[in-house]
Amino acid sequence: MRALRIHEAATDEAAEAAAWYEKERPGLGTEFEHAVDAALDLLEEDIVPLMPMPGAAGRRGVKRQTFPLLCHRPRAR
Secondary structure (H helix, E strand, O other), X not given: OOOOOOOHHHHHHHXXXXXXXXXXXXXXHHHHHHHXXXXXXXXXXXXXXXXXXXXXXXXXEEEEOOEEEEEEOOOOO
């Protein structure tokens, strides 16, 4: 299992996004939080089912259901 470092700014942004989704539709903020948790679980297990994004070296993204996700994985040196 890999240890993830989550920047405080990312945590704050996720909380703001969850609040926005919840305001748009009750329950959607909770769905967003569950989607983020599921994505983090996959990353911790080193399962990265993400497709490379053209022109974004070191970045991968995927659209899963309602929420687009973007993660940064440092290149191996």
